[in-house]
Amino acid sequence: MGSTTTPVDLSHHINKKSKARHPSPLKDIIKYMAYDGMISLAGGLPHPSLFPLEKATFDCLTPSAALPSSGHVERTGDELVNLTLGRGAYPGDLDLTQFLQYGSGAGNRHLIDLARELTERVHAPPCQYECLLHPGNTNAWAKVVGMLCEDDDYIVVEEYTYPSSQALWIPLGNKAVPIPADAEGIKATDLREVLANWDEKSRGARRPRVLYLVSVGSNPTGITMSTQRRKEVYDICVEFDIIIVEDDPYYFLQYPQHAPSTTPTPFRPKPSAAFIATLIPSFLSIDVQGRVIRLESFSKTLFPGLRLGYFVANRVFTERLLRATEVETQDPAGLSQAFVLSLLRRWGVDGYLTWLQSLQHQYATRRDWLLTAFYANFTVLPAAESPLPQAQGLVACLKKKNGEGGELRPVFSFIDPGAGMFVWAKFYFAGVGRYAEIRGENPEDPEQAFAAELWQAWASELVLLTPGSYYHPWQGADKVTTEARGAEAHTAHFRVSFASPTKEEITTGVERMRKVVEEYWA
């Protein structure tokens, strides 16, 4: 770590409430407990001999076990590793007792070391950092908002953003500043313009200090920010003193571009270094100042029920986050820590990187199922060659029936998601008869009124998409309609997920989608 840089002083970013947190005085005693022969009548911990769990064993897949595309496969012995955690004289892989007792708040030391090792291998951060465990990215983000944001602050977000992340701060009076995006992510020019021209008076709030980003396989847009764009955005954040919160659960689920015509290739893992080299550099990996707070999660790479992840951040932030951890949550659950530590030790970091490639292959295959279904049900063209040359990515048009002439009717555009679990489909309502009817009734938001009808029609055909409105950044009660938000007229979005359904469900689901579209668009 000798060549890493020292963070710049960012302590002015800690908000009033977080600054007012003091370390628990009880923790002061802990250093005395280490004295030779010390008898402590000071602790309040229950006695571990009175815990009823003696041993835990976990049967897990090997990193290279073949993964099923659906359902559950019974495993044979050589696809399984058996982890044993015991107590006392026969601990097995790990002594369980430490994971049953209260922790320090920071999390198990060995698990933190493992998080550091993984961080070094994958991101090689150029600036000094610490790792701190947290009970999942939902809680991690709540703690970051609790540390950085004052009530009524604005928070910079992507043009469409993860709803639970803003459901957390809407009640605090915070508002979103959404930044328009193209296929490479949020636009640096728009970000700069918003910050450079920020008017405290008209906004009624100080200039934003936090940028929240899911910059790989964004939920809902599926967009992954390009390397060049990251550099531009990072430089602007330096210039305007913005903290970047990099919520990155899909980082390892980056895919090669979908190729409509080729047959699927069998999975072959690369050596770890070669795999890492294929991944887009994280903000953490270009952060020379210590202004990136990275939220790491095992929810998408092992399983969500763990409620376990870790912060990677400048010590000025992890120290405050630890103070919040002590009084808000304490350590993540012990069985989750024990499971992850024993699994990653047995697999090794390289084994874990192999597992991630296997997962990546699986989700890429699922992405391909969905896009293949789009190609099968619609005429999909690059935007430039489509009736909507100004659209981004690809445009799905209604197929002409046999012998039918005339123009292709565009229905929705989308960007091939290079990562994550979602396709973000932008539907075009211009020329749809029922939409024109609705507009004639002069509703407040004709686009959303028709989108709601369309969603209901799909549900009646037994296919569910997620309404795009769920992902509209909250800019206040006066900026809710399509027009007030400044969104493109006669359009609305839907999110299509390829994470959970089977191939058959995707195929049938998209057929049902198309059937309803034909009724409205034809």
Place this chain on the structure above:
Amino acid sequence: MGSTTTPVDLSHHINKKSKARHPSPLKDIIKYMAYDGMISLAGGLPHPSLFPLEKATFDCLTPSAALPSSGHVERTGDELVNLTLGRGAYPGDLDLTQFLQYGSGAGNRHLIDLARELTERVHAPPCQYECLLHPGNTNAWAKVVGMLCEDDDYIVVEEYTYPSSQALWIPLGNKAVPIPADAEGIKATDLREVLANWDEKSRGARRPRVLYLVSVGSNPTGITMSTQRRKEVYDICVEFDIIIVEDDPYYFLQYPQHAPSTTPTPFRPKPSAAFIATLIPSFLSIDVQGRVIRLESFSKTLFPGLRLGYFVANRVFTERLLRATEVETQDPAGLSQAFVLSLLRRWGVDGYLTWLQSLQHQYATRRDWLLTAFYANFTVLPAAESPLPQAQGLVACLKKKNGEGGELRPVFSFIDPGAGMFVWAKFYFAGVGRYAEIRGENPEDPEQAFAAELWQAWASELVLLTPGSYYHPWQGADKVTTEARGAEAHTAHFRVSFASPTKEEITTGVERMRKVVEEYWA
């Protein structure tokens, strides 16, 4: 549940921020997912076939396994139950998959049913209520403060209170209103006086609306509130519209009075109903209005690393707490939920109640070790028969040496803790030479200055107690010294824990305590 009462309307207690929380729109879709034949492309859940955990097994003690007083005992087969949680066709005790996936926020339905069953058996609440899982009482209290307290509100607490509970709200500008206590708990007359005479102008804040209590085996005082006092306090809370937050981790650790001269009796569990009848009625059990929020924890009864407990409360509160859960933490960890559900099903509620009696017996034995060591090292007398007749409970005096005459020198008073893990010792400094010296130097707080020296002297003799100052309620920066707090002059407290040390450690620890006391008091 037909005979239970309907809660009175307490919705005005929800604070501004909590009122502003809206249900996640994503949850709306869930009801459509249940339609026959529905294909969902709406979910964002990772695919469970891609989770690497196939099977988990837990070797646990039986409810009546003999518990060791220290160290770890290897168990034979008939003291162990083996819980198996698998996936797919071979689930074992429980199908594991549901615990690996994201949950609903409320927690596993069957575990909630079990929490209800236990609540009915033990507390039989007279008013309608709901149970909601939470990740430990630390987080539960953080969510309750987030729901009920506005910034700068006062919160009513015991005379001495759990420091982490106030470390949570001190940064929010909240302050404590401590209520003096006697051996039966906080005094109803003092509570009434504070509330009846609340002056918004001089206090700069509205009358408190929340009473936070550890009413069984309070940390640090060890006091358990009597049944009569509970009724008086509850009635005052009705009169002044106070919400009672009952943080009750030690509820099942209630002990018979310590009898210095008798020999220990072997443990024999009572039938469940007879055991429950010995327990002091909780506030929940007398709450006819729905104004008690009970925080239940498995940390002291199973193990803390679970980070799992549950709220029992009026639906108007659990509904808001669920909204906070969705955006702040999500479900408690899946392996913790799976472990507790499978263990309690296998043990049965009656088995769990047997286990609790076994634990109770263990901690009662530890309490006896500590008090026996007090009796061995000091002359312990009922206050009325001691040189400090106005003290509460028992007074420990320096023993006279052989042939020595004169008066007994009182050192500390304490109340035999009828529950929990702690003895709260009030030390009397009047007549201690070194204390008089310190006073001569006119420090700001001579009591705390001498207490700090005493603590350090004990640490040098290799015994640690917890300074009482850690438990002083936070009333603002101007009310920190012994005098400013209005505490009794020439006294200070120390907390002595009997939870973790062995019998030998307790015996030696108290001898070391006495040795230092002799040097200062003689």
